[in-house]
Amino acid sequence: MAKFRDVAAFDDSASSGYTMLPWRFTSLDDERYVATNMAGEYLAMSREEIFDFASGRLPANDDLYTDLKSRHFLIDADTDVAVDLLALKVRTKLAPLANFTGLHIFVTTLRCEHSCPYCQVSRANDDKREFDMTEETAMRALDLVFASPSPAIKIEFQGGESLLNMPMIRFIVAEALRRNATAQRNLAFVIATNLAVLDEETLAFAREHGILMSTSLDGPADLHNRNRPRPGKNSHEKAIDGIKRARTALGHYNVGALMTTTAASLSRPREIIDEYIRLDFGGIFLRPLSPYGFAIKTKTYAAYDQRKWLNFYFEGLDYIIDLNLAGHEFIEHYAAMVLKKMLTPLQTSYVDLMSPAGIGIGAIVYNYDGTVYASDESRMLAEMGDTTFALGNVHDNNFAEIMLGEALLNPLEQSFAGSVPGCSWCAFEPWCGAEPVFHHATQGDFVGKKPLSSFCTRNMSVFRGLISRMEADPEVRRIFERWANIV
Numbered sequence: 001m002a003k004f005r006d007v008a009a010f011d012d013s014a015s016s017g018y019t020m021l022p023w024r025f026t027s028l029d030d031e032r033y034v035a036t037n038m039a040g041e042y043l044a045m046s047r048e049e050i051f052d053f054a055s056g057r058l059p060a061n062d063d064l065y066t067d068l069k070s071r072h073f074l075i076d077a078d079t080d081v082a083v084d085l086l087a088l089k090v091r092t093k094l095a096p097l098a099n100f101t102g103l104h105i106f107v108t109t110l111r112c113e114h115s116c117p118y119c120q121v122s123r124a125n126d127d128k129r130e131f132d133m134t135e136e137t138a139m140r141a142l143d144l145v146f147a148s149p150s151p152a153i154k155i156e157f158q159g160g161e162s163l164l165n166m167p168m169i170r171f172i173v174a175e176a177l178r179r180n181a182t183a184q185r186n187l188a189f190v191i192a193t194n195l196a197v198l199d200e201e202t203l204a205f206a207r208e209h210g211i212l213m214s215t216s217l218d219g220p221a222d223l224h225n226r227n228r229p230r231p232g233k234n235s236h237e238k239a240i241d242g243i244k245r246a247r248t249a250l251g252h253y254n255v256g257a258l259m260t261t262t263a264a265s266l267s268r269p270r271e272i273i274d275e276y277i278r279l280d281f282g283g284i285f286l287r288p289l290s291p292y293g294f295a296i297k298t299k300t301y302a303a304y305d306q307r308k309w310l311n312f313y314f315e316g317l318d319y320i321i322d323l324n325l326a327g328h329e330f331i332e333h334y335a336a337m338v339l340k341k342m343l344t345p346l347q348t349s350y351v352d353l354m355s356p357a358g359i360g361i362g363a364i365v366y367n368y369d370g371t372v373y374a375s376d377e378s379r380m381l382a383e384m385g386d387t388t389f390a391l392g393n394v395h396d397n398n399f400a401e402i403m404l405g406e407a408l409l410n411p412l413e414q415s416f417a418g419s420v421p422g423c424s425w426c427a428f429e430p431w432c433g434a435e436p437v438f439h440h441a442t443q444g445d446f447v448g449k450k451p452l453s454s455f456c457t458r459n460m461s462v463f464r465g466l467i468s469r470m471e472a473d474p475e476v477r478r479i480f481e482r483w484a485n486i487v
Helices: 049-052 061-072 079-098 135-145 162-185 198-211 223-226 236-250 269-278 306-325 333-343 377-380 399-403 406-415 436-443 454-472 474-484
Strands: 023-026 032-037 040-045 103-107 151-158 186-192 214-218 253-259 363-367 372-373 390-393
Touching: 032 049, 032 223, 032 454, 040 061, 049 061, 079 103, 103 135, 135 162, 135 363, 135 399, 151 162, 162 186, 186 372, 198 236, 198 390, 198 454, 223 236, 236 253, 253 269, 269 306, 306 474, 333 474, 363 377, 363 454, 372 474, 377 436, 390 406, 406 474, 436 454, 454 474
Parallel strands: 103 151, 103 363, 151 186, 186 214, 214 253
Antiparallel strands: 023 032, 032 040, 363 372, 372 390
């Protein structure tokens, strides 16, 4: 047997003899395309490179051939290990499905002393206690929480203003801890609050039980007060004071903040980001409004379109990139969650980017009256009179009836991005999510017409924007890789 192969084996003109693994492509810009495989690995390619690869004419000595092979786009006579590696990455991304529901949201009350025009739920005056969760309802809801097979359970308290029913939060925490002594889950608690009614007794309780706090911060004082009015016109002052006191009691990194983009925010992305930096937050989620609840009634949702939000988003993202390039580490959290799907074999827990959809699987909501909803957005939709995603009631239904009922299984089956028109052949499908609640709210069905979907328009623009920035600057790619491995 010859020790070396014949020189003909290295002939550039010889056929490569490779087999393509499943892949898709779409335009990236006027000159380039982006190709993806089932695991979300991607490559930016020219039109000619796409054509050569698809037609089986890509030479084996081409650098692109090596890249495609290493990222599991092809196999050849040298090795077929790519098939096993691709399968492993796909299994890794889907593995969290086996854990089922990990986030359980308790709406302790609808009462609230703020009157935010973009609020996505119908709030109640803070003296109307008939909108408070009862102990009986909480006990029944906890039955469902601990019926979930998830090894990690997070209970989040929402409202209204959740702290207006602090006795219920105390009750649920105590009862959950009692049950967990037997269940032995990785149990965590989060209080979502505007911080305006935060007192020292609550802080002491949160510190004792390791409870995290999440609040709203829409930007500088004038913008925050305009977006989130309350008696005294001091919501920003209350929020900042609450953040400082909560950090002192709970630890700096145990207090998070979330902003919502209104029409008044669109011209001020840098000021909003600067406010988060001034308060020493490590990142920001540049979040658009959602088409639900009070935000629709007050016409706040219609105040701007996707194009305006995308301009706002990318101005903010580029400013954050410049900050990082200058040495100040700061994250845009939506980009980081997308990049986690792009650059790692892992899945994000953010419901909007999950496929199958995250409703029910990623999170579930127990309303103050015991109604169980597939997601927080489902509860908001019900506030508009549409109970499509109401899964049952803790007083009437058990875990199996709620989680295996048609109200949840139908939208999950119909909207799975891997098999629906407009998604199944989209190159961005491995990074995107199925959002049946959004499409039902805006188009009247779980799937929606994708060319008319603002959800699709927004995500495809973000995907293209992230790839373009990575491809243009290796330093930006290194920043993005760090973000992907932090969230």
